[in-house]
Amino acid sequence: xxxxxxxxxxxxxxxAEFEGRLRQIGAERYHDKxxxxxxxxxxxxxxxxxxxxxxxxxxxxxxxxKKDAAFLSRCDSADLRRIxxxxxxxxxGDVNEGGGIRRWLKLAESVGLDPDFVExxxxxxxxxxxxxxxxVRFVRDMPLLDAxxxxxxxxxxxxxxxxxxxxxxxxxxxxxxxxxxxxxxxxKEAPKDVAFGLDWVLRHADTLEKQDAAANxxxxxxxxxxxxxxxxxxxxxxxxxxxxxxxxxxLGVVA
Amino acid sequence: xxxxxxxxxxxxxxxAEFEGRLRQIGAERYHDKxxxxxxxxxxxxxxxxxxxxxxxxxxxxxxxxKKDAAFLSRCDSADLRRIxxxxxxxxxGDVNEGGGIRRWLKLAESVGLDPDFVExxxxxxxxxxxxxxxxVRFVRDMPLLDAxxxxxxxxxxxxxxxxxxxxxxxxxxxxxxxxxxxxxxxxKEAPKDVAFGLDWVLRHADTLEKQDAAANxxxxxxxxxxxxxxxxxxxxxxxxxxxxxxxxxxLGVVA
Numbered sequence: 001x002x003x004x005x006x007x008x009x010x011x012x013x014x015x016a017e018f019e020g021r022l023r024q025i026g027a028e029r030y031h032d033k034x035x036x037x038x039x040x041x042x043x044x045x046x047x048x049x050x051x052x053x054x055x056x057x058x059x060x061x062x063x064x065x066k067k068d069a070a071f072l073s074r075c076d077s078a079d080l081r082r083i084x085x086x087x088x089x090x091x092x093g094d095v096n097e098g099g100g101i102r103r104w105l106k107l108a109e110s111v112g113l114d115p116d117f118v119e120x121x122x123x124x125x126x127x128x129x130x131x132x133x134x135x136v137r138f139v140r141d142m143p144l145l146d147a148x149x150x151x152x153x154x155x156x157x158x159x160x161x162x163x164x165x166x167x168x169x170x171x172x173x174x175x176x177x178x179x180x181x182x183x184x185x186x187x188k189e190a191p192k193d194v195a196f197g198l199d200w201v202l203r204h205a206d207t208l209e210k211q212d213a214a215a216n217x218x219x220x221x222x223x224x225x226x227x228x229x230x231x232x233x234x235x236x237x238x239x240x241x242x243x244x245x246x247x248x249x250x251l252g253v254v255a
Numbered sequence: 256x257x258x259x260x261x262x263x264x265x266x267x268x269x270x271a272e273f274e275g276r277l278r279q280i281g282a283e284r285y286h287d288k289x290x291x292x293x294x295x296x297x298x299x300x301x302x303x304x305x306x307x308x309x310x311x312x313x314x315x316x317x318x319x320x321k322k323d324a325a326f327l328s329r330c331d332s333a334d335l336r337r338i339x340x341x342x343x344x345x346x347x348g349d350v351n352e353g354g355g356i357r358r359w360l361k362l363a364e365s366v367g368l369d370p371d372f373v374e375x376x377x378x379x380x381x382x383x384x385x386x387x388x389x390x391v392r393f394v395r396d397m398p399l400l401d402a403x404x405x406x407x408x409x410x411x412x413x414x415x416x417x418x419x420x421x422x423x424x425x426x427x428x429x430x431x432x433x434x435x436x437x438x439x440x441x442x443k444e445a446p447k448d449v450a451f452g453l454d455w456v457l458r459h460a461d462t463l464e465k466q467d468a469a470a471n472x473x474x475x476x477x478x479x480x481x482x483x484x485x486x487x488x489x490x491x492x493x494x495x496x497x498x499x500x501x502x503x504x505x506l507g508v509v510a
Contacts, residue, residue: 029499126478127485130385137392219500223381226498230382231482233496234489241488243481244284245474 015202018211022149022201022218026156029222032163034229036237041164043171047112048249050172052236054108055123055247056228061104061182062121063132065091070140071147083196090189103182110179117252125246127231135224142217149201149214150221154194161187270457273466277404277456277473281411284477287418289484291492296419298426302367303504305427307491309363310378310502311483316359316437317376318387320346325395326402338451345444358437365434372507380501382486390479397472404456404469405476409449416441 013021031037039045040053068087075081093099105115117123139147161183168175177184205211235242242248268276286292294300295308323342330336348354360370372378394402416438423430432439460466490497497503 033499035496126475127382127386127482130389130479130482131382133392134385134388137388220381223498223500224385227382227385227486230489230496230498231485234485239493241290241485243485244288244477 010208012206012208013211018205019198019202021211021215022152022198023155025215025218025222026153029219029226030153030156030160031222031225031229032156032160034226034233036229036233037160037164039237041167041171043167049236050111050174051113051249051253052123052232052247054104054111054113055118055252056125056128056232058104058108058118059121059124059128060132060228061091062101062119063136065101067136067139070136071144074140074144074147087193090185100182100185103185107179107182110174110176112174112253114252114254123247123252125231125235126243128228131224131227131231135221138217138220143213145201145204145210146213146217148197149205149217151197152194152201152218153221153225154190155198157190157194158187161190265463267461267463268466273460274453274457276466276470277407277453278410280470280473280477281408284474284481285408285411285415286477286480286484287411287415289481289488291484291488292415292419294492296422296426298422304491305366305429306368306504306508307378307487307502309359309366309368310373310507311380311383311487313359313363313373314376314379314383315387315483316346317356317374318391320356322391322394325391326399329395329399329402342448345440355437355440358440362434362437365429365431367429367508369507369509378502378507380486380490381498383483386479386482386486390476393472393475398468400456400459400465401468401472403452404460404472406452407449407456407473408476408480409445410453412445412449413442416445 036053040050045053065088068084068091072081072084072088075084089099091100093102105118108115108118121129135150138150142150165180165183165187168180201214205214235246291308295305300308320343323339323346327336327339327343330339344354346355348357360373363370363373376384390405393405397405420435420438420442423435456469460469490501
C-alpha cells in the first residue's frame with residue numbers, strides 16, 4: 001500500500017493486499033455477527049422465530065437463480081457463462097428434482113410449514129423483499145466486476161453453514177440429515193464458486209478505482225444480508241413488532 | 256360490493272366503494288401508527304434520534320423527484336405530464352432557490368447537522384435505501400395506474416404533517432417557522448396533488464383487476480414508508496442496534 005500524499009492512497013493494491021481488504025470487510029460486516037444467528041444457532045429461537053427465518057430466507061434463496069441469470073444475460077464470454085451457469089443449476093435443480101430451492105422447502109416442511117405457503121412468499125417481510133430485490137437489480141445494472149464481487153460473501157459462508165448445522169442439530173428436534181440437506185450441499189458448492197469468483201475479481205480489479213468499486217459492492221452485499229436479519233429480529237424477536245399485514249405465525253402452518 | 260359466489264368478489268367496485276377500500280388501507284397500514292412517530296411527535300426523541308430521522312428521511316425526500324421524473328418519462332399524454340411536473344418542481348425548486356429538498360436541509364441545519372453531510376446520504380441506513388429505491392423502481396417499471404396509486408399515501412399525509420408541526424413546536428427547541436417550512440409547504444401542496452391523483456385512479460381503475468392492482472400498489476407504498484421507520488427504530492431506539500458501518504451520531508454534526 002502506498003499512501004504518500006496526505007493519506008490519500010493512489011496506487012492499485014497488490015492481489016494479496018486487495019484480498020486482505022475484501023476479507024476484512026467480511027470480518028467487520030458479515031451477518032454471522034448478527035445477534036439473530038447467535039440466537040438461532042444457540043437454540044434460543046422459538047418455533048415461530050425459526051419459521052419466520054425459514055420463510056424470509058426462502059425469498060433470498062429463490063431470488064439467487066434470478067440474480068445469476070441476470071449475470072449470465074450480461075456476459076459476453078461464453079466461457080464465463082459456462083462456468084457461472086452451474087450456480088443457476090445448483091439452486092434450481094433439474095426439471096423434476098434436486099436444487100437448493102427444493103432442499104430449502106424440505107427444511108420448511110421439517111419445521112412445520114406448508115411448502116406451498118413458503119413458496120408463495122406471502123409471509124415474507126417487506127424489508128426482506130426490498131433488500132433482496134436490491135441485490136438482484138444490482139447484479140442486473142452494475143458492471144460485471146461489481147456484480148461478481150458482490151457474490152464474494154460466499155468467502156465467509158462455509159464457516160457459518162458448518163456452525164449452523166452443528167448448532168441446529170444440537171438444539172432443535174426438526175434438525176436432521178434430511179432437513180439440513182441444503183446447508184450440507186452448500187458446503188460442497190460454495191468453495192468451488194467462490195474460488196473462481198475471488199480469482200476473477202482479483203485479476204480484473206486492476207486499478208484502484210475498480211478495487212474500490214469491488215470493495216463497495218461487497219459492502220453493499222453485506223448490507224443486503226444484515227438488513228434481512230435486522231428486519232427479522234425487529235419483527236419477531238426484539239421488540240417483536242410485526243409490520244401491518246405481516247406474517248403472525250398462523251398462516252401456512254401445518255404441524 | 257357483490258360477493259355472490261363463495262365469497263369471491265367478481266365485479267368492479269363503484270368509485271365510492273373503491274375509494275373506501277383505498278382509505279381503509281391507510282387506516283390499517285399508514286406509518287402514522289408506527290411507534291417512532293409517537294415518540295417523535297410526543298417529544299420523546301433524543302437529539303441523535305431526531306438527527307437520524309432527519310438523515311434517513313432525507314433519502315426519501317431527495318428520491319421523490321427522481322420517482323416523479325420516472326413517472327413523467329413514461330407518460331404519453333403531454334397533458335398529464337404538464338400536471339405531474341409540478342411535483343418535481345415542488346421538491347427540486349428553482350435553479351437558485353426553493354423546493355422541498357432545500358427546505359429539508361434547513362431542517363437538518365436546525366437540528367445541528369451539516370447539510371452537506373445530509374445531502375451526501377452517507378449516514379443513511381441500508382434498509383432505508385433498499386425501501387426507497389424499491390419505490391423509485393416500482394414507478395419506473397409498473398403500469399402507470401399502479402405508479403399513480405402508490406402516490407396516494409398523500410391522502411393520509413396532511414393529518415400527520417399537521418400533527419408533526421404541532422408536536423415538534425411544542426416539544427423541541429429547534430422547531431420554528433423556518434426549520435419546519437418543509438411541512439408547512441407540504442400542507443399546501445399535497446391536497447392539490449392527491450385530489451388529482453385520487454380522481455385519476457378512481458376513473459382509470461375500471462375493472463376489478465385494475466382496482467386490485469391499484470390497492471396492492473398502495474399497500475406496497477405503505478410498506479415502503481413503514482419499513483423506513485422500522486429500520487430507524489431498530490437502529491436508534493429499540494434495541495438500538497446500529498448496523499455495521501452505520502451512522503453512530505458523530506459524523507456530520509456541527510452544533
